[in-house]
Every structure is written in structure tokens, then in C-alpha cells.
Amino acid sequence: MSDTSSSRPLPLAGVRVLDVSQVMAGPYACMLLADLGADVIKIEPPQGGDQTRGAMGFKLKGTDSMGFLNMNRNKRSIALDLKSDSGREVLYKLVAQADILVENYRPGVMKRLRTDYETLSAINPRLVYVSISGFGQTGPWAGRPGFDLMAQAMSGIMSVTGHPDGPPAKAGVPVADIGCALFATYGMLSAYIGAKATGRGQYVDASLFDSALAFSIWDISEYWGTGREPEQLGTANRMSAPYQAMKAADGHFVMGATNQKLWQTLCATLERPDLLEDARFATVSLRLANRHALIESLERSFAQRGCEHWIDRLLAVGIPAGPILSYPEAFESEHGRHRRMRIEIDHPVEGKVPNIGFAVKMGGTPQQVRRAPPLLGQHTAEVLAELGIDAPAQRALAAAGAFGS
Secondary structure, eight states: OOSSOOSSOOTTTTOEEEEEOOSSHHHHHHHHHHHTTOEEEEEEOTTTOSGGGGOSSOOOSSSSOHHHHTTOTTEEEEEOOTTSHHHHHHHHHHHHTOSEEEEOSOTTHHHHTTOSHHHHHHHOTTOEEEEEESSOSSSTTTTSOOOHHHHHHHHTGGGGSSOTTOOOOOOSSOHHHHHHHHHHHHHHHHHHHHHHHHSOOOEEEEEHHHHHHHTOHHHHHHHHHHOOOOOOOTTOOSSOSSEEEEEETTEEEEEEOOSHHHHHHHHHHTTOHHHHHOGGGSSHHHHHHTHHHHHHHHHHHHTTSOHHHHHHHHHHTTOOEEEOOOHHHHHHSHHHHHTTOEEEEEETTTEEEEEEOOSSOOSSSOOOOOSOOOOTTTTHHHHHHHTTOOHHHHHHHHHTTTTOO
């Protein structure tokens, strides 16, 4: 199932990761590691497994959702009841051989299960233990349940999303979830590199709230610099104008003339010397201060022709511009296909399953699809055998409730 061949081992080959997480941020982070060669063992509750298996409101041939299938490739699955003593004993054996553990239970749950960092690091001092939560492990909001929506709302993202005077709007994609996955990945890999050098792992606390705040560079910089609270700007940008969606004769397109040279080129392309002579638009700061008048004036010119015409004209003179595509249009575009951002995976139940491709292209050790997203508990016997637990011992663990009732 490899997308490409390479004689060099993948960068994370030999790294063992225990994925004790569900839904998005944790599973996505662990999939990134798995794509780069890590042996990721997904530890799931026996009753139903990862909640995302049954999510999304539409059914495929089997019981797993398309969302689950897009966040869990290259993993193995073991069904384990961590509320049982026998289930925890299996986890402890896995931890002894693991490099990284990722969990996203609400703060305090892992401690009650006796699977917290203090307990597990005593078994394996090299362990990098990553906790992902809505608001972090400390602070007055730490105990709150938190999803991407709450993180967007309470981090300020929703206060700057949408159009002025419009209702509250969230980003169309789960930026707090995916952002947290990326920050957690950078944290856990940094800690892993440190553990290899020192023999000591560490605890990594990643939250959707902190990750969402980390995206606020332009917005909070404006507030810290001026004292003005950032506001909703629609598609516009608070650092430059014109830089937004523009209305043409047949719809909208996006463009950006972000510096003085591009502004002068834009005015020449539109044959609008009057804009260059207008004192309101003489500098970037003035164009920002008079944004509404600027856009009104530009759209009078853009209204004369369609989007494709203007995109071609602007690109020809070096001004960034592009169409506003739907997701299907973007994935199936000539460029999306060339970049292989839609790949297919062979699945034992679903057959050919579309997956989002690799966002980063590795020249020497390209990511590979080595395994389909696992069925619930598909690799339980295999993983236990690797731990030296033979068939009779596995049956005894099952009788003791390690794999659920």
C-alpha cells in the first residue's frame, strides 16, 4: 500500500506510540507520526471504540465513518478496558516498550484510572506523555469539557471571524483541533529527541485553547500596539489593503496588492490613474483607513468583466489572485491532483477509500500508507503476542475483563 518506494527507512521507524485518544486532535497527531513510520497502537474502549467511528451522520458499508478513516491510517488497534485491573496491566506492559503516549481525556480521568504520567513514567522513565485537552491541565477552566467550538469562541477567534455586524461565526474548519494536533506533534517530537539524549521523557500539556490563541498574531498585535479591539473583517486583512474577495461581473474572486509596487501595478492594470492620484489611497496605512471607499472604487472596475478575466489579468502582471473554490473543486483541480492531495487506501470492508494526501512532501523518505485504518480491536492478539502474552494468557485476560465484558 506504499505510495512510493524508498530504500531509506522512514524517519520515525522504530518509534512506538500509544494512541489513547479519540475524535480529532490526538488521533490526527498520531496519524502524522504513523505516516512517518512510527508504530502507532491505538488503544480503544471495547464498547464502540473511538467515538469518531460512529460519527458524521451517514453510513458506509461498515461501521466506521469516513472521518475516522481519514484520521487513523497506518495504525494498529487494540481494544482494552482501562477501567479493569487486567486491562491496565496490559497497558503497563505496552508502556514499558513505548516512546510516546498520547491521551485526550478530561483532566483528572487518567489519574483516576491510575494511568497518569507519574504512574507510567515510573514504569518507563523515557516515556513522553502527551495530554491534549480543551483548556489545559491547569488553570480555572481546566476542568471544563472543551471542543473546537468552545476553543474558537473563548480564544477570540470567533470575535474576528465573519462580517461586521453579522452573527457569531466560527472558522469553517476545526482550526483549534488541527492546530492543537500540530502543536502537540512538535512538542512530543521535541521531547522524544530530548529523551533519546538524556534517557528522561517528560510531560507535554497541549490544549485547544492555547493553540487557538497562538494563531492570533496579527489580531492581538494590533490590540497590543493600538489598544483597539480587533473586529470582524470578512475576507479582508488588517495589515494590508486591498487584500480580500472582490466582486466581479459573475461572482467573487480573491486578490491582494500588499505593497506599494503591487498597488501601482494594480492601478495601471485597471487603467485607473485616478486611484494613484487619490490622497486617501497614497500609502498602505491610508488604504487601510479608507478601506470601504477603496473597495467600492475597485469593484466598480471589477464589475465590468468576469472573475476568470481578472484573475488572468492580475496574475499576468504579478499580482496574486485566484478563484474561490469548493472543497471538491480544490481536490479535483489540476493542481490538487498533481499534488496528490486525494489518495486512495485499500480497506478490508470499504474497498477503495479516499483519504486526504500528505500535506508535506518528503524528498528522501516520503510518507507511506502501510496500513489501512484499523477495525476495532483488529490487532489485539497480534500486539499481545509481541508482548510475550500467549494464547492461554490472552484467554485469561479476556475472562478477567481486559477486553471488555
